Amino acid sequence: MSGTPARRTPRTKDAFQALARAQLPRLLALARRLTRDEAEDLVQEALLRGYLAYPELEADQAGGRWLQVILVNVYRDRERKRARSAEELPVADADNFSLYRTIVEEDPFPYSDTVHLDFLHSFTKEDVRQVLLRLPEIYRMPLVLCHMEGFATKEVARLCQAPLGTVLARLHRGRKAFEREMWTYAEEMGLLKEHRRTP
Amino acid sequence: MTEPREPLIPCDQAVRQLWAYVEASVPPVDHAKITEHLAICQRCCGELEFVKHLRGLLAAQTTDEVPPELIRQLNQFVEEL
Ligand SMILES: [Zn+2]
Numbered sequence: 001m002s003g004t005p006a007r008r009t010p011r012t013k014d015a016f017q018a019l020a021r022a023q024l025p026r027l028l029a030l031a032r033r034l035t036r037d038e039a040e041d042l043v044q045e046a047l048l049r050g051y052l053a054y055p056e057l058e059a060d061q062a063g064g065r066w067l068q069v070i071l072v073n074v075y076r077d078r079e080r081k082r083a084r085s086a087e088e089l090p091v092a093d094a095d096n097f098s099l100y101r102t103i104v105e106e107d108p109f110p111y112s113d114t115v116h117l118d119f120l121h122s123f124t125k126e127d128v129r130q131v132l133l134r135l136p137e138i139y140r141m142p143l144v145l146c147h148m149e150g151f152a153t154k155e156v157a158r159l160c161q162a163p164l165g166t167v168l169a170r171l172h173r174g175r176k177a178f179e180r181e182m183w184t185y186a187e188e189m190g191l192l193k194e195h196r197r198t199p
Numbered sequence: 200m201t202e203p204r205e206p207l208i209p210c211d212q213a214v215r216q217l218w219a220y221v222e223a224s225v226p227p228v229d230h231a232k233i234t235e236h237l238a239i240c241q242r243c244c245g246e247l248e249f250v251k252h253l254r255g256l257l258a259a260q261t262t263d264e265v266p267p268e269l270i271r272q273l274n275q276f277v278e279e280l
Contacts, residue, residue: 128256
């Protein structure tokens with residue numbers, strides 16, 4: 001953003017509606033990665049909160065990120081209210097899985113020279129989302145924010161209201177859990193069958 | 200004249216840090232050890248490539264799978280604010 005002067009159009013209802021409309025696909029995509037059943041509801045609450053807080057938005061260019069942060073806060077507050085006990089995976093269990101090695105050992109596409117890429121390419125975007133939704137919530141949120149939405153780990157720590165070290169550990173375990181769930185999902189959904197690949 | 204060298208780190212230790220290595224967020228000492236390991240370990244180089252592809256897969260999840268019906272409903276919601 002450096003070099004771009006901060007624009008600040010009047011904080012009218014029309015301006016907020018324009019911002020919201022432009023950001024809807026992105027907000028909904030984020031919400032659908034965080035929650036299975038409440039994405040629409042989550043976006044609506046975020047938009048309401050955003051509308052009320054709209055006069056506080058500093059620069060127009062920050063509007064998209066600002067709405068994303070509001071949505072993440074809404075989500076975090078809801079999860080907290082449910083007092084869902086955050087389950088940490090046993091360390092050894094989470095740390096020692098390697099998807100790369102599992103693919104080598106199981107060799108799902110024996111006639112291929114690019115077996116690892118074939119494996120990844122067998123996942124549609126919807127498959128990836130389903131894998132994410134299988135992860136425990138405490139791992140899913142850092143993973144989605146860091147690796148899909150491009151938030152810095154420090155920002156994620158602030159949003160999760162957790163120390164940076166904790167977030168880094170959860171990110172690490174989250175990635176491992178994601179790898180393992182990818183394999184399980186591929187087995188369950190039959191993604192490993194040769195005929196599913198494009199000829 | 201060779202300096203006494205520390206032994207190479209084992210594969211598990213290298214692999215554990217590969218994501219952070221790709222993001223250049225491991226401490227310089229560890230970064231050097233991993234680089235040294237990668238120079239002689241083909242399997243971990245394979246892991247490294249895979250980590251890069253996996254990161255790419257996550258980062259490439261755009262919004263085009265969002266159901267249009269939901270977008271329509273939310274647009275309606277925005278109009279009625
Ligand atoms: Zn190695």
